Amino acid sequence: MSPTTSIALVARSQGNIYTLSFVPKSHLFYCYASDQQAIAKEAGRRIGTVREQACTLIFFIGGHKDASTVSAWAVSVIDFAFIFLFVCKSCFFLSEMGRKFFVGGNWKCNGTTEDVKKIVATLNAGELPSTDIVEVVVSPPFVFLTTVKSELRPEIQVAAQNCWVKKGGAFTGEVSAEMLANLGVPWVILGHSERRALLSETNEFVGDKVAYALSQGLKVIACVGETLEQREAGTTMEVVAAQTKAIADKISSWDNVVLAYEPVWAIGTGKVASPAQAQEVHAGLRKWFEENISAEVSATTRIIYGGSVSGSNCKELAGQPDVDGFLVGGASLKPEFIDIIKAAEVK
Numbered sequence: 001m002s003p004t005t006s007i008a009l010v011a012r013s014q015g016n017i018y019t020l021s022f023v024p025k026s027h028l029f030y031c032y033a034s035d036q037q038a039i040a041k042e043a044g045r046r047i048g049t050v051r052e053q054a055c056t057l058i059f060f061i062g063g064h065k066d067a068s069t070v071s072a073w074a075v076s077v078i079d080f081a082f083i084f085l086f087v088c089k090s091c092f093f094l095s096e097m098g099r100k101f102f103v104g105g106n107w108k109c110n111g112t113t114e115d116v117k118k119i120v121a122t123l124n125a126g127e128l129p130s131t132d133i134v135e136v137v138v139s140p141p142f143v144f145l146t147t148v149k150s151e152l153r154p155e156i157q158v159a160a161q162n163c164w165v166k167k168g169g170a171f172t173g174e175v176s177a178e179m180l181a182n183l184g185v186p187w188v189i190l191g192h193s194e195r196r197a198l199l200s201e202t203n204e205f206v207g208d209k210v211a212y213a214l215s216q217g218l219k220v221i222a223c224v225g226e227t228l229e230q231r232e233a234g235t236t237m238e239v240v241a242a243q244t245k246a247i248a249d250k251i252s253s254w255d256n257v258v259l260a261y262e263p264v265w266a267i268g269t270g271k272v273a274s275p276a277q278a279q280e281v282h283a284g285l286r287k288w289f290e291e292n293i294s295a296e297v298s299a300t301t302r303i304i305y306g307g308s309v310s311g312s313n314c315k316e317l318a319g320q321p322d323v324d325g326f327l328v329g330g331a332s333l334k335p336e337f338i339d340i341i342k343a344a345e346v347k
């Protein structure tokens with residue numbers, strides 16, 4: 001293969017189907033010059049996970065390595081320019097992208113075996129966007145976890161709604177992180193405001209729980225959010241920053257954490273935060289990450305919104321740049337949960 005026929009991996013759209021395909025470099029030039037936005041959107045948002053962006057680079061350079069003649073190794077100025085542009089593009093993707101939309105369904109303390117069967121049947125029959133676009137996790141009560149896990153379509157994962165703060169033992173009524181890991185439950189919700197308020201879970205206790213769950217290989221949906229009084233007092237950012245800091249103080253990596261911003265006044269009340277209100281706090285949390293943890297954690301950590309999300313308000317919320325998904329309560333028990341998952345397509 002000569003340098004002039006080097007090929008690259010780019011994203012192409014076929015209706016709603018996004019695939020990766022190999023194209024001649026000449027087409028790539030055309031694409032880069034004329035279709036840059038489409039490639040950025042498709043490769044970055046639809047397909048462009050960090051790993052796939054890396055593939056783009058590797059394959060592009062790999063075209064030269066396949067060369068059989070010495071002249072093929074004489075990489076032209078324009079080749080270098082392309083490689084440079086791809087590096088820049090990939091760096092851009094690394095900083096801006098890689099936050100796959102996340103939709104969690106928190107069933108809370110609801111359901112009978114019959115209800116669970118119905119919800120699972122609805123989810124199994126639903127037409128969902130591809131797993132390249134959205135990550136879906138449902139969180140049934142402990143007693144239904146294994147049934148739901150075994151009966152649900154494999155692309156939907158499960159989460160526990162809580163776990164014990166440290167290694168299991170003489171803690172009547174508790175479920176340990178290692179038990180969840182042993183059952184193959186990948187996710188756990190921690191720090192939900194209902195537990196903070198009703199069971200007096202403090203910021204520090206939640207931080208300890210998150211750290212222990214991560215140490216056992218679980219991924220964590222960590223919840224933060226202010227009460228109505230705190231919002232009215234103008235302390236929203238102070239409150240959510242303190243809750244986030246208590247977690248940050250106990251963990252060394254945010255790789256396996258999704259942060260759920262759930263204003264307490266919006267939970268189960270039908271009073272959803274406006275898209276602007278949600279965006280303001282999400283952007284504030286991202287800024288907090290940048291100033292207190294790192295630019296990378298700020299760019300890559302998913303911050304999802306929870307509180308009266310429904311089929312009718314989800315698209316507008318999903319349209320906000322820093323809203324990376326939802327943690328849904330009541331509506332996750334209903335067929336409209338499918339519509340909420342589909343809001344990922346707005347991104």
Ligand SMILES: O=C[C@H](O)COP(=O)(O)O
Pocket residue numbers: 106192262266267268269270306307308309327328329330331
């Ligand atoms: O965990 C989910 C949140 O508490 C939101 O619940 P909700 O959608 O019923 O308001």
